[in-house]
Amino acid sequence: MVAQTSIKTNYLLGIATFIGLSAINIAAWFLFFNPKGIMRLYTPMYGFSMVVILLAMVITVAELFDCWPLRRKAGEKIPPLRGILLTGITLILTWAVMFGLFHNLIGKFGITYFSPSAIVATGETGTEIFNARENSSTALIYLFAAYIWIAVGWKTSFKGWPWIGDNLATAGFSRLMTVSLFSVLAYTVLFHPHVGYLFSPPPKLAAVAPWWESLADTGSAYYHLGWVVCAVAILIMSKSIWEGYPWRIVFREEGSLAGGIFTFLGSAVTGFVMMLVMKKGMVMFWGAPFVGGQYLDAPYFRYLHAAEMAGFLILATYIISIYLGNLLSGSNLMVRIMVRTAAVVIIATLLMWFYYAAGPLFLGTVPGIAQPEDTPLCWSFFMISFVLMHRHFFNAAPIKSLP
Amino acid sequence: MDRREFLKITGMGGAALAAGGISIGLPKQSEAAKKEDIGEIKSLKVTVLSETSWFNNDVFKKDMMDGGGTMANQYDIAWNKENSGGYSALLEIEHLDGSKKKILMDSGWNTSWMDYVFKMNGVDQMLKKKEIDTMVLTHWHLDHYWGIESTLKHNPNITIYAPNTHYPEDMKLLHGGKFDKAGCSNSVSHKGKLVECDAKNIVKLMPGVAIKNFDVPIILRVRGENVLYFNVKDKGIVTVTGCCHPGILSLYSFARNNLAKGEDVYGSYGGLHITLFETWDPKFDDIIKGLKAFKPEKLGCNHCTGWLFAEKAAAAGLPIVKGTDRFLSYKKVSTVAKNSHAFLTNGDTVIF
Numbered sequence: 001m002v003a004q005t006s007i008k009t010n011y012l013l014g015i016a017t018f019i020g021l022s023a024i025n026i027a028a029w030f031l032f033f034n035p036k037g038i039m040r041l042y043t044p045m046y047g048f049s050m051v052v053i054l055l056a057m058v059i060t061v062a063e064l065f066d067c068w069p070l071r072r073k074a075g076e077k078i079p080p081l082r083g084i085l086l087t088g089i090t091l092i093l094t095w096a097v098m099f100g101l102f103h104n105l106i107g108k109f110g111i112t113y114f115s116p117s118a119i120v121a122t123g124e125t126g127t128e129i130f131n132a133r134e135n136s137s138t139a140l141i142y143l144f145a146a147y148i149w150i151a152v153g154w155k156t157s158f159k160g161w162p163w164i165g166d167n168l169a170t171a172g173f174s175r176l177m178t179v180s181l182f183s184v185l186a187y188t189v190l191f192h193p194h195v196g197y198l199f200s201p202p203p204k205l206a207a208v209a210p211w212w213e214s215l216a217d218t219g220s221a222y223y224h225l226g227w228v229v230c231a232v233a234i235l236i237m238s239k240s241i242w243e244g245y246p247w248r249i250v251f252r253e254e255g256s257l258a259g260g261i262f263t264f265l266g267s268a269v270t271g272f273v274m275m276l277v278m279k280k281g282m283v284m285f286w287g288a289p290f291v292g293g294q295y296l297d298a299p300y301f302r303y304l305h306a307a308e309m310a311g312f313l314i315l316a317t318y319i320i321s322i323y324l325g326n327l328l329s330g331s332n333l334m335v336r337i338m339v340r341t342a343a344v345v346i347i348a349t350l351l352m353w354f355y356y357a358a359g360p361l362f363l364g365t366v367p368g369i370a371q372p373e374d375t376p377l378c379w380s381f382f383m384i385s386f387v388l389m390h391r392h393f394f395n396a397a398p399i400k401s402l403p
Numbered sequence: 404m405d406r407r408e409f410l411k412i413t414g415m416g417g418a419a420l421a422a423g424g425i426s427i428g429l430p431k432q433s434e435a436a437k438k439e440d441i442g443e444i445k446s447l448k449v450t451v452l453s454e455t456s457w458f459n460n461d462v463f464k465k466d467m468m469d470g471g472g473t474m475a476n477q478y479d480i481a482w483n484k485e486n487s488g489g490y491s492a493l494l495e496i497e498h499l500d501g502s503k504k505k506i507l508m509d510s511g512w513n514t515s516w517m518d519y520v521f522k523m524n525g526v527d528q529m530l531k532k533k534e535i536d537t538m539v540l541t542h543w544h545l546d547h548y549w550g551i552e553s554t555l556k557h558n559p560n561i562t563i564y565a566p567n568t569h570y571p572e573d574m575k576l577l578h579g580g581k582f583d584k585a586g587c588s589n590s591v592s593h594k595g596k597l598v599e600c601d602a603k604n605i606v607k608l609m610p611g612v613a614i615k616n617f618d619v620p621i622i623l624r625v626r627g628e629n630v631l632y633f634n635v636k637d638k639g640i641v642t643v644t645g646c647c648h649p650g651i652l653s654l655y656s657f658a659r660n661n662l663a664k665g666e667d668v669y670g671s672y673g674g675l676h677i678t679l680f681e682t683w684d685p686k687f688d689d690i691i692k693g694l695k696a697f698k699p700e701k702l703g704c705n706h707c708t709g710w711l712f713a714e715k716a717a718a719a720g721l722p723i724v725k726g727t728d729r730f731l732s733y734k735k736v737s738t739v740a741k742n743s744h745a746f747l748t749n750g751d752t753v754i755f
Binding site: 371 | 470651656681686
């Protein structure tokens, strides 16, 4: 009886904590992104790019660097003041990467499309500041989506390998370099052709035409965004609620080259299959899309929507694992996995309902699905950033039961 | 649980998922139960009264961004009045018996510009004489609707077919209202019939002419667009749109699935909402590819289609109807007006 009461109390505290965090998130959304709010940066790509970079920086600080330099040893508890400092560092990094590194360094001295002002300076067709800002933001969204995938994939798949035993700084910088290298590779092949063809005439000597067009029935790189975000969802669900399965069936040891490759490639394939299953579901619900269709009929929207649903699954997974203590700790592994997965699907559905039904009231979005100027990924990534900062920088306080 | 047990259970789960996948993969029975026969007309002539909703893209975009971006409420944005124009077209229908009927599509944005445009094309007199007694409002966007006074001042009793997805501000303006920040007003209350079109039904306007509402979310908080379908005898289906937010291929697809002889698409007139801000995207290449599959014979486009799309589509072999120099007779021209006559513009006509 005592144990039941304790569990109940933890659930209530977890739910209350999450609601409190959501309130802060919605207030921040109102300040920065809400079309009826203060700064109104959700234009949509400009604000969306800020959110994606923010999430990438949270993952960099929390996962790649394990909160170094404000955490000296792995597993060390972080006092609240250091949590505030880590939040500040993350925000400064977001600003520095977006405006310093890309808008003013790489964009102006390397790759034009990463800088709005460099795009405008070309004087090419349609290159005024609004278009330029949206296009450079699109490039940043894709680049950092690839970065998030590789970063989460690396940490989840390879764990500490090959820097097991090294200090946090050495391991952090090493992971950063590795993740950056593979992110650039992934971006170049999966997304850069789309960004190149945002311009007219397209830079044919610098970007091939989207090579996946005949496979996907669209030249849009939402095709890749769809399976990449699904792969991230698979990785996070595997780590958080499936206790490392199904990858642990083959490789049980903590971090190895072979285990890492198996997990990473396996999650990519599973993510791709997940996108196809979601696409089939959408065909049942909305009918088949067709080449050149728009809104719900657009093949590119179906891929984007798979990513959007995966975004809600990721958020729901974190809610279950962080705020609801993963629900079950005893019983059979398969029961635990099935109960948690069912709970994640239910919560993700509720989050979708919240976004589409209550979004116009709380987030200032336009009613309806497939509005080209709106993607729920922006808000779900923003909320995931808050959840991860709360989890890693503030030990998910005031929840006591977290490991 | 050991690995063997896990594999056994997941194997069973995988089999169940595969069975589900097979059932998901079964062909979907999505054929419409019964195709609607809307009748036929002999011909349709469209006169482009004004397709220049605004004259400078950069100014329009700056106003929109300063006002909160693409999802902001259009009535909450301080628009530059000098930049506003409007979208409107005159549709002249010839019935099979030779009789003719005129319909006004949309009423533009800036009242003084629309007064000028209507006078220049004789629409003011057509409204006064009740030669035009019907207006189809395609959607509630500022550049199609806020110039409503220019219509109502000549015929306040006109019947208006509009999407039912309006906001209180839209109704306030229709019945005589003013929005200082947005800079729009109407001093003549609408006294005629307002027919609210919903997404469930096809409204048959007259033989060979129908309105279909598509309930899609659109920028600036607007929802829903009315599309005119014409069935021209011996030619086929013609779509006429304000902005075509639902997508031209979705319109063709709807005709194919829901209208008698709807698989025979002849052509289109109107904004196609593609490269309105002179930007490109690989998904626009998808539209060109998809359009070619329908083999339309005449594409009269302008406005939010964007000249970039019109030029690329023409280069790809699509039958884009070229414009003339008539736009130069108007007192104001767009900053992106093209002497290449990429598409139909102010003063041009097209006959289907």
